Amino acid sequence: QKEVEQNSGPLSVPEGAIASLNCTYSDRVSQSFFWYRQYSGKSPELIMSIYSNGDKEDGRFTAQLNKASQYVSLLIRDSQPSDSATYLCAVRGGSYIPTFGRGTSLIVHP
Amino acid sequence: KAGVTQTPRYLIKTRGQQVTLSCSPISGHRSVSWYQQTPGQGLQFLFEYFSETQRNKGNFPGRFSGRQFSNSRSEMNVSTLELGDSALYLCASSLGAGEAEAFFGQGTRLTVV
Numbered sequence: 001q002k003e004v005e006q007n008s009g010p011l012s013v014p015e016g017a018i019a020s021l022n023c024t025y026s027d028r029v030s031q032s033f034f035w036y037r038q039y040s041g042k043s044p045e046l047i048m049s050i051y052s053n054g055d056k057e058d059g060r061f062t063a064q065l066n067k068a069s070q071y072v073s074l075l076i077r078d079s080q081p082s083d084s085a086t087y088l089c090a091v092r093g094g095s096y097i098p099t100f101g102r103g104t105s106l107i108v109h110p
Numbered sequence: 111k112a113g114v115t116q117t118p119r120y121l122i123k124t125r126g127q128q129v130t131l132s133c134s135p136i137s138g139h140r141s142v143s144w145y146q147q148t149p150g151q152g153l154q155f156l157f158e159y160f161s162e163t164q165r166n167k168g169n170f171p172g173r174f175s176g177r178q179f180s181n182s183r184s185e186m187n188v189s190t191l192e193l194g195d196s197a198l199y200l201c202a203s204s205l206g207a208g209e210a211e212a213f214f215g216q217g218t219r220l221t222v223v
Contacts (some may be wrong), residue, residue: 043200056162099155
């Protein structure tokens with residue numbers, strides 16, 4: 001059973017701080033890793049994808065991947081109240097069937 | 111550019127009935143995937159269609175089926191509805207099969223009573 005684990009939270013950070021979201025996965029042959037943001041009552045929105053070890057930066061977002069440790073994280077710099085949402089980690093392996101984590105709820109308070 | 115369109119947005123059905131949900135992908139996208147989202151199980155993959163062929167299937171019973179038409183529009187059907195089928199059903203489109211980046215529609219909220 002391929003699993004993707006996330007801390008459900010809520011993770012509460014003050015406005016302007018760095019929010020760090022973590023995800024671990026069990027399938028060692030996983031190839032593609034994604035972070036989706038889902039606002040309450042809305043559908044998931046892709047914000048980052050990462051395929052190789054290391055960091056990938058896009059604006060205020062940085063995705064970090066460590067395949068040896070089977071760990072992927074998302075850093076949000078200068079967090080804003082509008083970043084308050086549930087963040088879903090998704091992993092796609094060789095079968096191309098994606099597995100999603102249950103999500104981490106992030107609350108950015110002014 | 112129009113996004114992924116799902117219809118209907120909300121649906122209430124009775125146990126034992128069947129339901130058909132529709133998804134129109136982004137223009138030019140040929141792959142459509144379906145997901146079920148519930149508070150208890152999270153987001154779970156149902157199946158993926160590409161060029162009218164089912165490419166992948168998740169771990170759901172045979173009551174859940176789908177198809178894709180030549181214009182890439184897709185339908186999902188659930189027969190003999192159970193209370194546990196109440197969920198948000200999401201469709202995602204991408205350019206090709208097994209494509210990494212997918213764009214989700216707003217979903218269909220199905221309630222089975």
